Amino acid sequence: MINFTVGPVQSSDAVRSIGAEQVPYFRTSEFSEIMLENEALIKKFAKSGEESRAVFMTCSSSGGMETAIINTLTSQDKALIVNGGSFGQRFVELLALHKIPFTEIHLEHGKALKPEHLAPYEKQGYTTFLVNKHETSTGVHYDINLISDFCKRNHLFLIVDCVSTFLTDPFNMKELHADIMITGSQKALACPPGISVLVLSPRALERIKKTKCCCQYLDLQLALKNQERGQTPWTPAVGILRQINVRLKEIDTHGGVESEIAKTADLANYFRRKIKDLPFEIVSESLSNCVTPLHPKTCSAHELFIKIKDEYGIWICPNGGDMKDTVFRVGHIGHLTYTDYDKLIAAFKDLQKKGFI
Amino acid sequence: MINFTVGPVQSSDAVRSIGAEQVPYFRTSEFSEIMLENEALIKKFAKSGEESRAVFMTCSSSGGMETAIINTLTSQDKALIVNGGSFGQRFVELLALHKIPFTEIHLEHGKALKPEHLAPYEKQGYTTFLVNKHETSTGVHYDINLISDFCKRNHLFLIVDCVSTFLTDPFNMKELHADIMITGSQKALACPPGISVLVLSPRALERIKKTKCCCQYLDLQLALKNQERGQTPWTPAVGILRQINVRLKEIDTHGGVESEIAKTADLANYFRRKIKDLPFEIVSESLSNCVTPLHPKTCSAHELFIKIKDEYGIWICPNGGDMKDTVFRVGHIGHLTYTDYDKLIAAFKDLQKKGFI
Numbered sequence: 009m010i011n012f013t014v015g016p017v018q019s020s021d022a023v024r025s026i027g028a029e030q031v032p033y034f035r036t037s038e039f040s041e042i043m044l045e046n047e048a049l050i051k052k053f054a055k056s057g058e059e060s061r062a063v064f065m066t067c068s069s070s071g072g073m074e075t076a077i078i079n080t081l082t083s084q085d086k087a088l089i090v091n092g093g094s095f096g097q098r099f100v101e102l103l104a105l106h107k108i109p110f111t112e113i114h115l116e117h118g119k120a121l122k123p124e125h126l127a128p129y130e131k132q133g134y135t136t137f138l139v140n141k142h143e144t145s146t147g148v149h150y151d152i153n154l155i156s157d158f159c160k161r162n163h164l165f166l167i168v169d170c171v172s173t174f175l176t177d178p179f180n181m182k183e184l185h186a187d188i189m190i191t192g193s194q195k196a197l198a199c200p201p202g203i204s205v206l207v208l209s210p211r212a213l214e215r216i217k218k219t220k221c222c223c224q225y226l227d228l229q230l231a232l233k234n235q236e237r238g239q240t241p242w243t244p245a246v247g248i249l250r251q252i253n254v255r256l257k258e259i260d261t262h263g264g265v266e267s268e269i270a271k272t273a274d275l276a277n278y279f280r281r282k283i284k285d286l287p288f289e290i291v292s293e294s295l296s297n298c299v300t301p302l303h304p305k306t307c308s309a310h311e312l313f314i315k316i317k318d319e320y321g322i323w324i325c326p327n328g329g330d331m332k333d334t335v336f337r338v339g340h341i342g343h344l345t346y347t348d349y350d351k352l353i354a355a356f357k358d359l360q361k362k363g364f365i
Numbered sequence: 366m367i368n369f370t371v372g373p374v375q376s377s378d379a380v381r382s383i384g385a386e387q388v389p390y391f392r393t394s395e396f397s398e399i400m401l402e403n404e405a406l407i408k409k410f411a412k413s414g415e416e417s418r419a420v421f422m423t424c425s426s427s428g429g430m431e432t433a434i435i436n437t438l439t440s441q442d443k444a445l446i447v448n449g450g451s452f453g454q455r456f457v458e459l460l461a462l463h464k465i466p467f468t469e470i471h472l473e474h475g476k477a478l479k480p481e482h483l484a485p486y487e488k489q490g491y492t493t494f495l496v497n498k499h500e501t502s503t504g505v506h507y508d509i510n511l512i513s514d515f516c517k518r519n520h521l522f523l524i525v526d527c528v529s530t531f532l533t534d535p536f537n538m539k540e541l542h543a544d545i546m547i548t549g550s551q552k553a554l555a556c557p558p559g560i561s562v563l564v565l566s567p568r569a570l571e572r573i574k575k576t577k578c579c580c581q582y583l584d585l586q587l588a589l590k591n592q593e594r595g596q597t598p599w600t601p602a603v604g605i606l607r608q609i610n611v612r613l614k615e616i617d618t619h620g621g622v623e624s625e626i627a628k629t630a631d632l633a634n635y636f637r638r639k640i641k642d643l644p645f646e647i648v649s650e651s652l653s654n655c656v657t658p659l660h661p662k663t664c665s666a667h668e669l670f671i672k673i674k675d676e677y678g679i680w681i682c683p684n685g686g687d688m689k690d691t692v693f694r695v696g697h698i699g700h701l702t703y704t705d706y707d708k709l710i711a712a713f714k715d716l717q718k719k720g721f722i
Contacts, residue, residue, distance in 0.1 A: 009389065016388035016603055027384035027604065031373035031557045032366065033680040066559055067423055068599035071582040078580075105581055194600060200388045202423055202559045202602035223435075223580045224462055225428040242425035243551060245559035245602060246373055247384065323390040 009317075010348050013325035014144055014172055014299050015194040016201050017342025022258060023199055023251045031247045039246065040238030042253045047235060049256040050205055053265040054174070054189050056181040059210045063231040064203050064252070066244045069171040069192035071226065072204030074102050076167050076188045077138075079228040080215040081108045087136040088113065088129055088164070090121055090155075093145035094329065095169060099138045106222070108136075117331065118301075120294040121150040126158045134162060140169040141179070145327065147292040147301030147337060149177065156184040165211065171195055174205075175265060176272045176298040176341060187212040196272065196298070196341040199252050202245040208232075272297040275349065276340040282353045287365055291335055299325070299339045307365045309336040315364060320355040366674075367705050370682040371501055371529055371656050372551040373558050374699025379615060380556055380608045388604045396603065397595030399610045404592060406613040407562055410622040411531070411546050413538040416567045420588040421560050421609070423601045426528040426549035428583065429561030431459050433524050433545045434495075436585040437572040438465045444493040445470065445486055445521070447478055447512075450502035451686065452526060456495045463579070465493075474688070475658075477651040478507040483515045491519060497526040498536070502684065504649040504658030504694060506534065513541040522568065528552055531562075532622060533629045533655040533698060544569040553629065553655070553698040556609050559602040565589075629654040632706070633697040639710045644722055648692055656682070656696045664722045666693040672721060677712040 011018050019027075032039065043064070050062040065075055077099075081087065085108050089099045092115035103110045111134075113125050137159050142149045152168070159166045167188045170179055174189070175196035181189050187209040194201035206228070208216070213232070221227040230241040259268050276297045280290070288302040304312055310333050313326040325337040338352070359365045368375050376384075389396065400421070407419040422432055434456075438444065442465050446456045449472035460467045468491075470482050494516050499506045509525070516523045524545045527536055531546070532553035538546050544566040551558035563585070565573070570589070578584040587598040616625050633654045637647070645659040661669055667690055670683040682694040695709070716722045 009387070011387065011390055013390045015600060016390065018387055024385050024387070027386075028381050029384075030366070030368065030375055030381070031551070033368055033370045033373065033682075035683065035685075036674070036680075066425055066428075067582060068601065070599040071423070074580065074582045102581055105579075192600070194388070200602065200604040201600045202605065222462075223431065223583070224459055225424060225431045225583065226580070242427040243372060243549070243558045244425065245557065245605070247557040248559065248602070317393070323393075325390075326392065328392075 010322045010351060011342065012338045012344070012352060013323050014337060014339040014341065015192070017194060017198050017339065018344060019198050019200070020255070020258060020343050022254050026251045026254055027200065027247065034246045035239070042250060043235065043238035046249065046253050046256060049260060050207060053259065054179065054181045054207045055183070056189070056207045056209065060181070060207055061213060061232060061235070062205060062207045063228065063235050064205055064240070064244065064249060065226065065231065066202060066242070067204050067226070068201065069190060069204050070098060072190040072192065072206055073098060073169060075204070075226040075228065076190055076206060077102050077108065078106055078223060078226060079219055079221050080165065080188065080212055081106070081136060082219060083107050083109065085109065085135045086133055087138055088134045090115065090139045090150060092119065092148055093117060093143040095140040095143055095145055099140070117146045118148060118291045118293060120148060121154065123154060126154065130162065134164055136165045136167065138167045142173040142177070142296040142298055144172040144299065147295065147299050149173070149294045149296035151294070152179065152184060156186070160185055165215065172298045173296050175259070175268045177269060177296050181207060181209070193248055193252055196268070197252060197255055198342045199255055200248050202248045203252060269297065272340050275344055276300065278346055279338060279340065279349050282349065286356050286360065298341055299337045301335055301337045303335055304365055308333040312336060312365065315359065316355055322352055322355055367679045367708060368699065369695045369709060370680050371694060371696040371698065372549070374551060374555050374696060375701060376555050376557070377612065377615060377700050379611050383608045383611055384557065384604065391603045392596070399607060400592065400595035403606065403610050403613060406617060407564060410616065411536065411538045411564045412540070413546070413564045413566065417538070417564055418570060418589060418592070419562060419564045420585065420592050421562055421597070421601065421606060422583065422588065423559060423599070424561050424583070425558065426547060426561050427455060429547040429549065429563055430455060430526060432561070432583040432585065433547055433563060434459050434465065435463055435580060435583060436576055436578050437522065437545065437569055438463070438493060439576060440464050440466065442466065442492045443490055444495055445491045447472065447496045447507060449476065449505055450474060450500040452497040452500055452502055456497070474503045475505060475648045475650060477505060478511065480511060483511070487519065491521055493522045493524065495524045499530040499534070499653040499655055501529040501656065504652065504656050506530065506651045506653035508651070509536070509541060513543070517542055522572065529655045530653050532616070532625045534626060534653050538564060538566070550605055550609055553625070554609060554612055555699045556612055557605050559605045560609060626654065629697050632701055633657065635703055636695060636697065636706050639706065643713050643717065655698055656694045658692055658694045660692055661722055665690040669693060669722065672716065673712055679709055679712055
C-alpha cells in the first residue's frame with residue numbers, strides 16, 4: 009500500500025528498523041539520555057528558546073489538546089477559539105467540558121482567517137487564544153502572524169495545535185509568542201501514532217505551576233518533573249520514543265527543520281501541478297504544505313477512497329461527517345517520493361479513463 | 366540484552382516483525398476487523414462472558430486505572446482499597462484526586478491479604494472494592510477468591526488491576542463477579558507499551574452509562590461507542606494494536622490462556638529452584654507466576670541491577686523508593702527461555718565468585 013493520508017504516515021527504514029527491535033527497559037540512564045535529546049531537538053525545531061520545555065505524553069494529539077487545556081486554563085480565563093472544522097470543534101468541546109468560558113470565531117469550511125474576523129474581539133477582556141494552526145479536516149492553514157499580532161496586542165496566552173504542520177510550514181514559537189505548541193508522533197514526525205508532544209513557553213510553565221490538573225495521567229507538573237531527568241511518571245510508549253529519537257536526528261543531520269519544510273513544499277507543489285487536468289477542485293483558500301484538500305466534481309469522495317484502496321493499493325485520506333462524500337485529502341507528509349505521486353496520478357487517470365471520475 | 370524486568374518485556378519474532386512494517390491507515394474496515402477480533406479474544410482470555418465489553422486505550426496502565434475510576438465512581442461511592450505497595454498507593458492517590466470517599470487496608474510490604482484484614486469492613490456501607498490483584502512493586506499476589514467472596518456478600522463493585530497477572534495466573538472475571546479488569550500491552554501480552562486494556566462487566570457498563578467522565582480523552586462512553594464498529598474516538602497506537610492482535614492469536618493457537626499460565630509458572634519454578642544456593646531471600650508471602658521479588662542479603666539491590674546491566678547485558682527489575690537498595694525482581698513474562706535463566710544464574714554465580722554478592 010502507498011499511504012497518502014495525514015496519519016499514520018510512511019516511516020523511513022531507520023525508524024522501522026527500531027520497530028523491529030526488542031523494546032528496552034527504560035528506567036535507565038540510557039533511556040533518559042534519549043529523552044533529553046528528544047526534548048532538545050524538539051525545542052530546536054520549534055524554535056521555542058532555551059527557557060522553554062518539551063514533554064512527551066503517551067496519548068493521541070487530541071489527548072495533547074486536552075492536556076494543554078486542563079493544565080493551564082481555569083474558569084477565570086476567557087478564551088477565543090477559531091472554529092473552522094472538526095479540530096476547532098474539538099477545542100470547543102474541551103473548553104465546554106472543562107468549564108472554561110469561551111467565544112467561537114466560526115469560519116465556513118475552506119475559508120481563511122482574515123483581520124475582520126478578529127477585529128470585534130480587540131480589548132474585550134480575553135485572556136487566551138486557541139487555534140489549530142492548520143485545520144487538518146478542511147486543509148485550511150490560518151495566518152499565524154495575524155493571530156500572533158492580535159495576541160501580542162491583547163496580551164493573550166496562545167495555545168497552538170501544530171499537529172499536522174510541525175515540520176511542514178514555518179513556525180517560530182518564540183518570535184510568535186506562542187505558549188503551547190502541540191504535535192503528534194504520526195504526522196510529519198513520521199513515526200507510529202501513540203505519542204503527543206507539547207512544547208511549553210516560560211509563561212506556560214508558570215501557568216502549569218499554578219494550576220491543579222484534574223487528571224493525574226495528563227498532569228504536566230508530574231510530566232515536567234520527571235522529564236527533568238529524562239523520565240516519565242508512567243510507563244511511556246518506549247518504542248515510539250526511540251523511533252522519534254532516530255527521526256529527529258535524521259532531520260537534524262539533513263539540514264534541520266528548514267530543509268524538511270522545503271522537501272514537503274516540493275512534494276505538495278509537484279502533486280498540485282500534476283492534478284491540473286483532473287476533475288478535482290482545491291477547496292481551501294489557504295493551503296499548508298501538509299495536505300491538499302480536494303472536491304471531486306464527478307464522483308463521491310468516499311467511494312473514490314474505497315475504490316483506490318481496494319483496486320490500486322493506495323490510501324488517500326477520507327473525510328468524515330458533512331464532508332464524507334464531497335472532500336478527500338492527499339497528504340504530503342511521511343516518507344513519500346515523486347514516484348509515489350506518479351502512481352497516484354496514474355490511478356486517478358485510469359479511473360478517469362474508466363469513467364469512474 | 367536479556368530482559369527480566371516486568372515491562373516492557375521481550376516480544377516474539379512475529380510481534381516484532383509487525384513493528385518493522387509500515388503502520389497502516391486505520392479508518393478502514395480492515396483495521397476494524399482487527400479491533401473486533403482483539404476485543405473477542407481479550408474477553409475469551411479474561412473469561413468475562415458474552416455480555417461484557419473490552420476497550421483499548423492509548424495510555425499506560427496507570428492511565429487505565431484512572432480511566433476505570435473516573436468512568437464508574439462518584440462522590441456517592443464508598444471505596445475500600447488494599448494498599449500494600451506503590452500500585453495500591455496509586456489507587457489511593459487517584460481516589461483522593463477524584464474525591465471518591467475511601468478507606469485503605471494497609472498491608473506491610475510482602476504480606477499477604479488475610480480474612481482478618483477484611484473482617485472489620487463487613488456490612489459497613491461500602492460500595493466498591495479496588496485491588497491490585499498482584500501488587501507488582503512487592504510481588505505479593507492477593508487472594509482474589511477471598512476478595513471476591515467478600516464483595517459478593519457485601520454487593521460491592523469490584524475493580525481489579527490485573528496489569529501484571531493477566532495471562533500469568535488464573536482469573537475468571539465472570540465467576541469472580543469482577544466488574545473491571547485492567548491490563549497493559551507490555552506485561553504478559555508481551556507487546557510494546559502504549560496500550561491499556563479494560564474489560565467491563567454488564568454492571569460496569571451500566572455505571573459508565575450513568576457517569577459523566579471528567580476527561581474527554583479517557584471517556585469510556587466514547588471508547589465503547591466507537592469500539593462497537595472496531596474503531597476509537599482518537600488516533601490510537603495502531604501499530605501496537607496490530608501487534609496485540611498477532612500475540613492474542615498466537616496464544617489462542619497454542620492452547621489459550623491455560624497453557625500461557627502453565628508456561629509462565631514453569632519458568633517461575635525453574636528460576637526459583639535454581640536460586641536456592643544464592644544469598645537471596647524471597648520477600649513475598651504470596652507469589653504470582655509473574656515475578657520473583659528478592660532481597661539480596663549481601664549487597665545493594667540497585668547496585669546489583671546496575672552491575673548486571675553494564676557487565677553482563679542483562680536487565681533485572683530494580684525497585685524504587687524505600688525498596689531501592691533492598692529489593693530487586695526477576696520477571697517471568699515475555700518471550701523468555703530456560704537458557705535465558707541459565708545465563709542469569711551464571712551471572713549471579715560469577716558475581717558471587719568475585720565477592721560482589
